[in-house]
Amino acid sequence: MNQLITKQTNNQVQDILKRNQLSVTGSRKKILQLFLAQDGAIAHGDIEKRAGEKFDRVTVYRTLQTFVDKGIIHVIPTADNSIRYALCKDDCSEGHHQDHHVHFVCTQCNTTYCLDDIVIPELKLPKGYSSSHIEVVAEGICKNCKTPVHLP
Amino acid sequence: MNQLITKQTNNQVQDILKRNQLSVTGSRKKILQLFLAQDGAIAHGDIEKRAGEKFDRVTVYRTLQTFVDKGIIHVIPTADNSIRYALCKDDCSEGHHQDHHVHFVCTQCNTTYCLDDIVIPELKLPKGYSSSHIEVVAEGICKNCKTPVHLP
DNA sequence: TTTCTTTTGCAACCACGTTGCTTTTTATTA
DNA sequence: TAATAAAAAGCAACGTGGTTGCAAAAGAAA
Ligand SMILES: [Mn+2]
Ligand SMILES: [Mn+2]
Ligand SMILES: [Zn+2]
Ligand SMILES: [Zn+2]
Numbered sequence: 469m470n471q472l473i474t475k476q477t478n479n480q481v482q483d484i485l486k487r488n489q490l491s492v493t494g495s496r497k498k499i500l501q502l503f504l505a506q507d508g509a510i511a512h513g514d515i516e517k518r519a520g521e522k523f524d525r526v527t528v529y530r531t532l533q534t535f536v537d538k539g540i541i542h543v544i545p546t547a548d549n550s551i552r553y554a555l556c557k558d559d560c561s562e563g564h565h566q567d568h569h570v571h572f573v574c575t576q577c578n579t580t581y582c583l584d585d586i587v588i589p590e591l592k593l594p595k596g597y598s599s600s601h602i603e604v605v606a607e608g609i610c611k612n613c614k615t616p617v618h619l620p
Numbered sequence: 621m622n623q624l625i626t627k628q629t630n631n632q633v634q635d636i637l638k639r640n641q642l643s644v645t646g647s648r649k650k651i652l653q654l655f656l657a658q659d660g661a662i663a664h665g666d667i668e669k670r671a672g673e674k675f676d677r678v679t680v681y682r683t684l685q686t687f688v689d690k691g692i693i694h695v696i697p698t699a700d701n702s703i704r705y706a707l708c709k710d711d712c713s714e715g716h717h718q719d720h721h722v723h724f725v726c727t728q729c730n731t732t733y734c735l736d737d738i739v740i741p742e743l744k745l746p747k748g749y750s751s752s753h754i755e756v757v758a759e760g761i762c763k764n765c766k767t768p769v770h771l772p
Numbered sequence: 773t774t775t776c777t778t779t780t781g782c783a784a785c786c787a788c789g790t791t792g793c794t795t796t797t798t799a800t801t802a
Numbered sequence: 803t804a805a806t807a808a809a810a811a812g813c814a815a816c817g818t819g820g821t822t823g824c825a826a827a828a829g830a831a832a
Contacts, residue, residue: 491828491829494780524780524781525781525820526780526821526822529819530780547697581749585746587744596762597735600760601760603699604755643808648810676813679811681788682810
């Protein structure tokens with residue numbers, strides 16, 4: 469079964485790389501698999517840990533940069549300066565990211581989620597200020613860490 | 621006149637340091653003056669440049685850390701990972717920061733402002749998520765960079 | 773398989789931040 | 803004002819995260 473999933477994922481990985489005109493290499497396959505197997509974002513450190521036994525530090529950096537350039541993943545700003553990445557939706561492409569959405573960091577499991585469907589509300593700025601883009605990061609408890617409610 | 625301002629500011633600096641039970645030293649005076657003379661936040665790099673000719677790199681780090689600990693300044697999260705600091709309002713004190721406000725980064729002059737009076741609007745999170753704190757950073761044109769309107 | 777192009781690994785480097793320790797400065801008290 | 807104790811500053815050394823140039827290896831195309 470694990471084998472089956474791997475095969476499926478493998479096709480998906482090949483597909484994404486081909487579609488973006490990237491050659492299929494070990495490092496790219498490995499890192500892309502990490503993203504596909506993950507609900508939410510991954511910190512650079514974790515990627516390096518999980519891919520780093522097999523690949524050089526520099527290769528990991530370059531692979532991630534390539535993916536960002538191609539619009540396959542996007543960078544998520546964090547308060548603690550640890551860089552995180554997450555898969556982009558399909559409407560991103562080379563040089564054209566479309567990743568303006570709210571991010572949610574769970575304070576319990578430390579997972580970062582992209583909340584693509586949440587509307588960023590209007591902000592009443594002071595006189596003279598006008599904003600072109602608003603970055604919102606919410607902190608709290610995620611769906612998986614929520615304390616379950618006992619029904620009577 | 622410059623002399624007068626300096627004297628006034630000097631008193632203010634002494635006052636802030638005394639109030640927080642900090643000894644009055646060259647580095648602390650210099651760095652605090654930078655903040656008092658500035659509308660908006662200052663990047664660590666700038667502080668180091670403007671105070672660094674006279675003081676050691678390490679001293680600048682330690683001074684800023686002391687100010688943060690005492691609730692004199694607060695750290696501002698930025699997308700580009702350049703750490704910025706701004707003066708806290710009076711309701712911050714040692715170990716008790718009260719700096720939950722919107723930040724505004726001007727894309728023209730690159731100044732970062734603390735918008736203390738802006739209300740952070742409610743966010744409709746997906747089912748299962750609950751947030752305890754929302755970080756908002758708005759990007760755009762500030763009051764000083766706004767294109768002036770010609771009156772007829 | 774051969775050839776050309778792209779990617780990788782390695783070594784070296786830089787920027788940023790931290791730590792331990794000694795010297796200097798500040799506050800306190802005589 | 804001079805002596806003392808406590809705090810801060812300077813220095814050197816180190817760690818981490820990220821970058822660059824170049825030679826070797828792997829991938830794509832033929
Ligand atoms: Mn996202
Ligand atoms: Mn602020
Ligand atoms: Zn969680
Ligand atoms: Zn501006």
